[in-house]
Amino acid sequence: MFMQGISETLANAPGLTLLRSFCLVVQERSFSQAAELLQLSQPAVSLQVRQLERQLGTRLIERVGRRAVPTAAGQTLLEQLPAVTVALEGLAHAMSAHIREVNGQVRIGTGLTVCLYLLPAVLRQIRIRHPGIDIVVVTGNTDECLKRVEDNSLDLALVTLPVNRRALLATPVLHDELVAVARPDMLTSSDAVAARELSTLPLLALQKSASTRGVVDAWLRRAGDVPHPQMELDSVEALKEMAAIGLGYAVVPRMAMQGRGARDDLVSCPLTPRLERTLAMVLRKDKPLSRPLSLVCQSIQEHCAAWAKQAKGSSAFATSPSPCSVA
DSSP states (O other): HHOOOOOOOOHSSOOOHHHHHHHHHHHHHHHHHHHHTTOOHHHHHHHHHHHHHHTTOOEEEEEHHHHHHOOOOHHHHHHHHHHHHHHHHHHHHHHHHHHHHHOOEEEEEHHHHHHHHHHHHHHHHHHHHHOTTTEEEEOOOOHHHHHHHTSOOOSEEESSEEEOOTTTTEEEEEEEEEEEEEEEBBBOOOOOOOOHHHTTTTTTEETTTHHHHHHHHHHHHSSOOOOOSSEEEEEEEEHHHHTTSSSOOOEEEEGGGGGGGGGGEEEEEEEEOOEEEEEEEEEETTOOOHHHHHHHHHHHHHHHHHHHHHHHGGGHHHOOOOOBBOO
C-alpha cells in the first residue's frame, strides 16, 4: 500500500519541467524572458504553464500590465517549491553515493569446501576494497546452486563442472586437484597412488548428488568396478573426520587439506593418473552484469589464478608419480 500511494502521488504530481518554466516566468515577470532562458519559444513556455494550471486545477499566473505575476494559488505553489528542491537535492545526494562508491548485494551459491577454503580471501578483499558491496553466501550441492541461479534467487554459483543447462553460462576458473586422505597407518607414503592400490581400503565417499562424487567415481571406474562406499557423507569435512578415526580413505579436494584444513592425524597422496575437478563461475546468460557483480567475479578469478599458481609451484605435488604404500 505504501508503494502504491507513492506511485499514485507521482502520477498526479506536476512534472519538474513544468515547475521550472513556472518559476522562471515568475522570476523574470515575463513569458518571453523565461522562454529565452529556457531556449524555447514563447508559445511553448505559455503551453507549459497552462499544462501545469490544468494539472493543479487552478490559475497560477496572471498579467498585470506587461508583467506576469503569480496569483494567490501561484504564490502558495512558490512557497512549497523550496521543500521540493530540498527533497530533490537529498535524492541527488543519495544517488551520488552509488556513483562514487560501489554499492549493492551479490548472492553467491557454492559448496562447503569452497566456502571454507577459497571464498574467505575473496570476501576479505571485497570488504577492504568495496565496503558497500553486501555479499550473501549460500552453501549447497551443484544442482541446488544451479537451480537457484536459474530462478534468480542467486546471482552467481561457484561449483564443480559439468554444468549442462541451456540458460546458464559456465566459466572455468580453477582446476582443483583431488587427493587421497587417510590415517598415516593406512597411507604410509605421500607419493602418488593408483586406484588399484587403494582397493584394499574401505572407501569413504560423498553423497551421489555431489558433482565431485561423479568425478571420483569416473576415476575409480577406469581401474575396474567402483567399490561400494563404507560411508556416504554430505561434506568433505565429515569425510576427513571419519578418515581420521581410521574408518577408511577418502578422495577430497586438495584445497581442503591446505592451510587451516591441514591435519596432523591425516596424510594425503596425489593420485595417478592425476585427478582434478574444475570449478566454474555460473551465471544466467541473460543476467545483467552490475558493477558489484562484475567486481566479485573479477576477485574470484584473481584468487583462483593465485591459488593455481601456488599449487603449481608446490614441490609436494611436482614430483613424478611413484607407487604409494598402502598398509
